[in-house]
Amino acid sequence: MTFRFRASALLLTAALALSACAQGGLRDGDTTTLPGAGGAGSISDPTSIAYFNQVVGDRVLFAVDQSTLTPAAQATLDGQAQWLLTNTEYSVLIEGHADEQGTREYNLALGARRAAAVRDYLVSRGVPAGRLNTISYGKERPIEICSAEACYQQNRRAVTVVSFGTGV
């Protein structure tokens, strides 16, 4: 039993690593969403992390130098809140990011502001604050690496990273 379980976890890890490679590299979210006992699971399983990441949507995007949640971002976060209230065994780390067009320390503060905007919104939708932690990466971890607005808009993001377990 134990052996089979570990084997499946390893396969899952490999699959995640492959998908990360396909996107051009590891994301911070990937390193923290490597499955624990719960696993990322299948996208067809609505209680899985894969479902949360891809169907609910794990990220919201921001305008330049802003931390205001757009209507589209609020809709995504409504879905996240609903999922988190249903799947109470998951805890959350919200990563705030900025694009490269800013000074390093300011962008660190800006990332924190974006992560806090997401946390505050989720709390306002009933998710217990104790399940939500935040971290800022500033401009240190772009997901897209071109130096054009097409990439910048993907990098100005807050990513809700869920992991199995109630404590972080």
Place this chain on the structure above:
Amino acid sequence: MLTRRSLLLAGSALAAAPLLPARLRAQTGPLRLEITEGVIEPLPFAIPSFIARSGGAADAAADITRVIAADLRGTGLFRQIPETAYISTVTSFDAPVQYADWQAINAQALIVGEVEESGGRLVVRFRLFDVFSGQPLGEGLQFVGPREGWRRMAHQVADQVYQRITGEGGYFDTRVAFVHEEGPKNARLKRIAIMDYDGANVQFLTDSRSLVLAPRFSPTGDRIIYTSYESGQPRVYVMDVATVTRRPLEAISAGNMTFSPRFTPDGGSVVFSMEQGGNSDIYRVGVDGGGRTQLTNAPSIETAPSFSPDGSEMAFESDRTGVQQIYVMPSGGGEARRISQGTGRYGTPVWSPRGDYIAFTKQEAGRFHIGVMRTNGSEERLLTASFLDEGPTWAPNGRVLMFTRETAGADGAPAVYSVDISGRNLQRVATPGMASDPAWSPRLP
């Protein structure tokens, strides 16, 4: 050979004293190079290879001569006359200087030295001569140190030469802390490293397991303060450079990011930003982690603090108007006044060690600039322009800056550059790979 020498003699006769640029020499007084804002003609100097007093000192003598010359050339203020042009040969440190021979090749400054080795220690002696006055410029000096410290002794000689000719303190016997970077743009590995100002003697102070940012030296140069993700959250750490031991600046409850640390000028405290609930303000704490006080209290981003050298005021950046701008406030707290007045975004203010300027990063219309302004915001002057320049740090004499320049695109990479405060002499600083966030040390004790 004869032909060549005579040609040089003919050329140098034309370039004799009356044609010297006026700015380099007062009509009467001693050799003096004024560092002004105008374009200057580099001052020609000659440095015959230092004399080795023993066979064992030959390599050191050659190396020391090379480093002194490189220091002076690197300022953009001095031009080295090639040894092939020399007429005189210096065979003894104490021999009388043949001024006419050096005047003939238009050397304005002549540096003569010797190196002696005994029992693993080096003795370096040098003299500086004002060729056209036909006099020594200052006293002869002697430096003694361990053989492996030859670079420092070379830098100390160059500092003396620079100081005697320009009247400004030298900055060659200094170190630079920086962030060494490896890997692709979306998965960078970063390490705190330290090196001599010219890129020699690189030492890594952290491994690549944790993201690290923005080191700064203590006023005595023996400690570095920086931000690391090693606990999971960005957090300020203090490192002792000699022992490479580190500790968190203070105990912070989980969830509060601390970042952007700088020492106060007395070295007794650290100012830094702390984030609570998404809002960043500036705090001050004793370097032992005790006695925290809050210096700013606003719902906007307050970060990048920098104290004036006398400790009375603090510059910082804030987006309280909706856009990043630079402010100055009394260091004990109180009302802040905005000093940046131009269009665009202004950040990373750094007070010059001389107290006369504040260096900054400016962002406007998709370009980044390093600039300087007076401490009341007047006389703003942009020194650089590129896709991404940021984070200036001052040489201890307040006349040269280093900063990070990053190139655009998927293969974009950061490097460290230097520029002087008139915007001249932009140069890439030698680093072992990609590098960012330079911090210039004070003059070393």
